[in-house]
Amino acid sequence: MPEFDPILPETAAQHAVSRVPTAHYDETVNAVLARLSGHAYDYAGSVYVLDDEGKLIGMAHMARLLAAKPAQMIKEIARTHFPEVLPDTDQEDVASLAISQGLTAVPVVDGNQRLVGVVPPDAIFEVLRREHVEDLHRLAGIRRETARARTAMEAPPMRRARDRLPWLLVGLVGSMLATIVMSWFEHALEAKLAIAFFVPAIVYIADAIGTQTEAIAVRGLSLSNTPLNQLIGGELRTGLLIGLSLGLLTIPFTWLVFGDPRLAIAVALSLIVAGSAATTIGLGFPWLLAHFGKDPAFGSGPIATIIQDVLSLLIYFTIATLLVV
Amino acid sequence: MPEFDPILPETAAQHAVSRVPTAHYDETVNAVLARLSGHAYDYAGSVYVLDDEGKLIGMAHMARLLAAKPAQMIKEIARTHFPEVLPDTDQEDVASLAISQGLTAVPVVDGNQRLVGVVPPDAIFEVLRREHVEDLHRLAGIRRETARARTAMEAPPMRRARDRLPWLLVGLVGSMLATIVMSWFEHALEAKLAIAFFVPAIVYIADAIGTQTEAIAVRGLSLSNTPLNQLIGGELRTGLLIGLSLGLLTIPFTWLVFGDPRLAIAVALSLIVAGSAATTIGLGFPWLLAHFGKDPAFGSGPIATIIQDVLSLLIYFTIATLLVV
Structure with missing residues (x-):
């Protein structure tokens, strides 16, 4: 899989993992399942379906794959309408897409629609939690750097005062x-x-x-x-x-x-x-x-x-x- | 699997799905993988490991299962220290646990440690997003019922005024x-x-x-x-x-x-x-x-x-x- 470079902070690329199960659209469910075993994946909640040129054309949840008949073609059971993001897509947009489109993980593709990684659910949890704390802090005029709620309550008072003074x-x-x-x-x-x-x-x-x-x-x-x-x-x-x-x-x-x-x-x-x-x-x-x-x-x-x-x-x-x- | 009853709103039970893959702790990885195919699961990101009495004693991510040697015992690869929640655990606590313990889905057990379901990642996304909007609204003194940000911006003015007046x-x-x-x-x-x-x-x-x-x-x-x-x-x-x-x-x-x-x-x-x-x-x-x-x-x-x-x-x-x- 191609590398993404350079990795911008707070983007899809920063949170994506690259070792995920893929399948060729012409494979049977049985063949895909047999092939998955023995691989070290970073995330294996879905299988990503590629065409002859390695472009992402579909995805299938593991639950869907397991429920399918062994002889079925992977292209028949894959979800073909789904959003994908670019490596430099903002992390908040990645999380919003996951929620609005009902995805548990968001595929990341390059400009040629080739899969470069997947933002897994635990990364999306983190993004949603960080956004949450950031919104609260902005509503109160606290510098973004203090976005970790716990740090903001336990840092030395001098540092906290410095983070809070600019807007004040x-x-x-x-x-x-x-x-x-x-x-x-x-x-x-x-x-x-x-x-x-x-x-x-x-x-x-x-x-x-x-x-x-x-x-x-x-x-x-x-x-x-x-x-x-x-x-x-x-x-x-x-x-x-x-x-x-x-x-x-x-x-x-x-x-x-x-x-x-x-x-x-x-x-x-x-x-x-x-x-x-x-x-x-x-x-x-x-x-x-x-x-x-x-x-x-x-x-x-x-x-x-x-x-x-x-x-x-x-x-x-x-x-x-x-x-x- | 036992039913959870009654289902309280904003609890683990409300968000849990019950059809998830399980394994006996004495099974081999190979046996588990072979047995999964052909089942209709609601969530198949992890396999939940049960003891002789059906009590939850471990869990293994699908990625971990696929990476293991076929002859390995499931109990050897399963994560045995993990948090579980009760059906009436508050949804915010479920989401916080997922983040703090690095879980992508949170198992729900009854008083006898028997698995009754799993809160899947997409439900956790929803809980995190809802919490976020609720915190913003409380910080501003808007009644909880308006917690859907979009509704709050598109409801008729009379209804919006009514939701915002009590704290004012x-x-x-x-x-x-x-x-x-x-x-x-x-x-x-x-x-x-x-x-x-x-x-x-x-x-x-x-x-x-x-x-x-x-x-x-x-x-x-x-x-x-x-x-x-x-x-x-x-x-x-x-x-x-x-x-x-x-x-x-x-x-x-x-x-x-x-x-x-x-x-x-x-x-x-x-x-x-x-x-x-x-x-x-x-x-x-x-x-x-x-x-x-x-x-x-x-x-x-x-x-x-x-x-x-x-x-x-x-x-x-x-x-x-x-x-x-």
């Missing part, structure tokens, strides 16, 4: 911007200090709504075939419904506790507008990244949150200035 | 509490309005630090064997280092922009204290849930965030009242 520093710059935005509305706050009391609430709720959308978008964008404008439209309406429900619920609280119906309406209206904006950004930002070939998971996390925060403050103070002051 | 409503109550906490410090804000400008920054940074810890804890708690007090100690020091770095960086900004060195020190000190509190809560809350048999992932998300928010506000206003007013 970007967030710090953003939060200083939020401070400046608030200072623009000093006049409104001097006129009605109670406006300030609702800042944590508005910012928190818009973030919570946006984070929900991000968490859905991180995986959902790669699974869905719906066009973006429909997805955005759906999320916008969802955000509007959520903002409306939460906004209306705050009115009696604000009115009763602070005795100001105009403030109550400003808070409710801000939740509706900021809630709709949050779902739109929570979906649009990961989508933009996916569109430019980046992992949508980078569009979640601390950067998206601080953008939401600044926008929520602008929305709230604009509405409050117009209605309350 | 709890968060709304918490955010009204944050509003009341801020109103307690009305006097401090009247004396120095600029204190209010840093509220979004303090709350945002403490949240960002806490979310990082939660994301690590969600997976890390189940992988790590380190005792909690050591884990908490490590996270507390990590939070202190992060808070210290970020806090010191804000001093020149606050001093220059607002011309108040005492405010600058109050903001920096609050970031240090709130940052350390954030890592402690971010780890302690999921741990508490794990301790009481709940999934630690429930300890992440909107509830943990609003607790952080209220605590950060209390820390900041207490320090600001003491130093600035």
Whole structure:
């Protein structure tokens, strides 16, 4: 079998094993089974069927091979429609294909459709687990290098702080911007200090709504075939419904506790507008990244949150200035 | 083979297939291979070795069986140390065992060690993928029922809003509490309005630090064997280092922009204290849930965030009242 070279990290080639059982399409099941014995294979869950030129044209699970009649031709029982990947296919795509196409192992072929290896199930387990931890870490803005959850909990605090600081520093710059935005509305706050009391609430709720959308978008964008404008439209309406429900619920609280119906309406209206904006950004930002070939998971996390925060403050103070002051 | 009954959802039994190749420990490799042909198996990646009473005592990968000498005894080549699970073992534990023990399929036995089935690799793929989406959704506070990422993006907005509202409503109550906490410090804000400008920054940074810890804890708690007090100690020091770095960086900004060195020190000190509190809560809350048999992932998300928010506000206003007013 040809060698694959060079081996890129996080690709099919990195995880593939090369010693797997193969068969010529014209062999009988019996002949194949008889020939397998005595070989040292890395993975023997399936037999890979090749044509005269050594091109991969089919595959048969061991269970299928054992169930077949001995005199049957291997080409009759092999699955001929199946996905294969190239050596440089990203490991996440390999795992997604395995799941969506119901494969327990994914064959890797070269540019000439010749079998160069198979990504076995245990490698796919590892890829799925690593992806899982990476998504969680990206959603939280932790550097990719710390992707091993256990290391992240047991490394020395100095090293952990270093891995976690980069995104926080970007967030710090953003939060200083939020401070400046608030200072623009000093006049409104001097006129009605109670406006300030609702800042944590508005910012928190818009973030919570946006984070929900991000968490859905991180995986959902790669699974869905719906066009973006429909997805955005759906999320916008969802955000509007959520903002409306939460906004209306705050009115009696604000009115009763602070005795100001105009403030109550400003808070409710801000939740509706900021809630709709949050779902739109929570979906649009990961989508933009996916569109430019980046992992949508980078569009979640601390950067998206601080953008939401600044926008929520602008929305709230604009509405409050117009209605309350 | 005995039936498993009743089948609980999200357990080993739900995913197990029962028709798998078995062998008596006294058989030769040759005899086993000859006997396998002509059977309809659900999964044939391994042969499961049984003793005289039908108890599972070993397993051999198909690759290992094919590589062995025909005259060898199956008991000589079988792996005899391997984990097995009970029918009611949680599916996540099945998947974790497969990864940690290097199994491609996990045998399921009854209380008498008799083989009742095998969880095949494709079922483990599904479990890993579902866990992944569930963790993301819990971190964002979306009801478990929406765990299918694709559905969550394509369901009607009304249904999506309904799935996402429950945790947000709890968060709304918490955010009204944050509003009341801020109103307690009305006097401090009247004396120095600029204190209010840093509220979004303090709350945002403490949240960002806490979310990082939660994301690590969600997976890390189940992988790590380190005792909690050591884990908490490590996270507390990590939070202190992060808070210290970020806090010191804000001093020149606050001093220059607002011309108040005492405010600058109050903001920096609050970031240090709130940052350390954030890592402690971010780890302690999921741990508490794990301790009481709940999934630690429930300890992440909107509830943990609003607790952080209220605590950060209390820390900041207490320090600001003491130093600035």
